[in-house]
Amino acid sequence: MISPATEKDGPQILDITSRIDIFGQEEVDSVKEAWEEYLAYGSPPDGYHFLVYRDGETVLGFTCYGIRYLAEGVYDLLWIAVDPDARRKGVGAALITASEEAVHEMGGRILIAETSGTTEYQSTREFYVRMGYVNEASIKDFYKPGDDLKIYTKRV
């Protein structure tokens, strides 16, 4: 059910992104930019990787990850999103697990998920902890005053 995204998944990926209520326009634009680069260049070692969770022809969620420059075997989980209508079915857990496996297979050691410290993102942070991530570092007021950066890491 989980596989690398192909061109035809694009509209559904972008549609899901636009329906994630905690994503603002900047997040939507950023996913679109990563998707366009993925479509244009595929997944070179230093490029973006997209995985989708499909139920038949329907995309229920996706992840996007990419290697961090100047570090050995460190990948950023840049995006993970599940269709709001398909929550609580294990889609997110399956996607993040598949991403960890893919990163491991590429020689990755660490997967990093950066998120916000606000109440809006509490369930996101709880999800990472449930999946074995640790809030290894934080930067106060990073996103904006009162909105801290929380860096979650997992050794994969």
Added chain:
Amino acid sequence: MISPATEKDGPQILDITSRIDIFGQEEVDSVKEAWEEYLAYGSPPDGYHFLVYRDGETVLGFTCYGIRYLAEGVYDLLWIAVDPDARRKGVGAALITASEEAVHEMGGRILIAETSGTTEYQSTREFYVRMGYVNEASIKDFYKPGDDLKIYTKRV
């Protein structure tokens, strides 16, 4: 003495970079890539900025900084380097101070300097602390096993 870098500073910037003993090939390539992007696109709000410290026609050091995506007013101090033959003259302090001022003028709130936790980078870390930076976050074994990421921040 400090001003935005212009095309003719390129060879000296790259020459200094190649003579920094703690920089490996990946660091040298990365500076070159940022420089080429700066030359090609100038400094749009989301691009790279280069400042040089000049003594007459001679470049004694440079900094490169850029905005962090998805955050408000956060800049990364991506590179700071002083000609090994021009150390202990305050060039680095002047460059980082000028960078902070420039970031502040662009509406930046936070300047982030990421560096390594190894002994080789001890004087770099001491430099940041001397300049008012705080080691706000760390990620173990980030660069490679035994080589931690140290994130220094300063409110500017």
